[in-house]
Amino acid sequence: MSSDVCDITIIHQDVVDRVAKEMVKSPSATAMADFLKVLSDPTRLKVIQALRHSELCVCDLTALVGISVSGLSHQLRYLRNKNIVKFRKEGKLAYYSLTDDHVGQIIDLVSKHISE
Amino acid sequence: MSSDVCDITIIHQDVVDRVAKEMVKSPSATAMADFLKVLSDPTRLKVIQALRHSELCVCDLTALVGISVSGLSHQLRYLRNKNIVKFRKEGKLAYYSLTDDHVGQIIDLVSKHISE
């Protein structure tokens, strides 16, 4: 009924095999976790929510998010590297905006789930 | 004198006001981040993906996820506290399953976003 591989004990070998076969069909868990980690921080979430409504410069984002300017800048770089936001320079100011609305859709779904 | 003028510089006051008014309509960023943090870990994601296909005992989950038994148990408690999974005892074994498929929908959306 049970079999040993190394020191792992499998109790329902057939079920494990079936589920394992199903699991490989979806993207790697690390890739998905990596992406979801971007959204798992209040500051980054606020930034994204704000940018969904309007393109914004760092100054104004700071006021909306409630964090130090440098702290925000660090997060903006992070979001830039993950291709979530893009920016354009206009004189002294840097205007940030979302690259697309993929994250927006996910946030909406989570939003709906939270306030049920 | 109990209040200071904070030294935050707002450049486009009208835009900031408008966006700020929009932002309060959605759930708090901390609540959403808290929930998304659950999904931002490969191990927990594998657990959830596995449980979407079948109810499973800890032993079999260990084999599917590839982590120590106690490590998995810690994560299962975490998921239990967040109401993502539930479990029933049957003799020595504990069978875990998802409480609902809300997380599944979110994972599917992320999945679709990743693989393109």
Next chain:
DNA sequence: TGTACATTTGCACAATCATTCAAATGACAA
């Protein structure tokens, strides 16, 4: 030149977290 302002970056620190080991709990069988 200068000064003033917006933004970025490097460094440091505190806090969080995922993991493992060892020990404890609980359930069943002999």
Next chain:
DNA sequence: TTGTCATTTGAATGATTGTGCAAATGTACA
């Protein structure tokens, strides 16, 4: 009872990370 197996728990640890401070970069205007 005793022993074994499945699971949980506590403690310790290594790694990651969000943040602020101070300095640097870049831009515009006197």
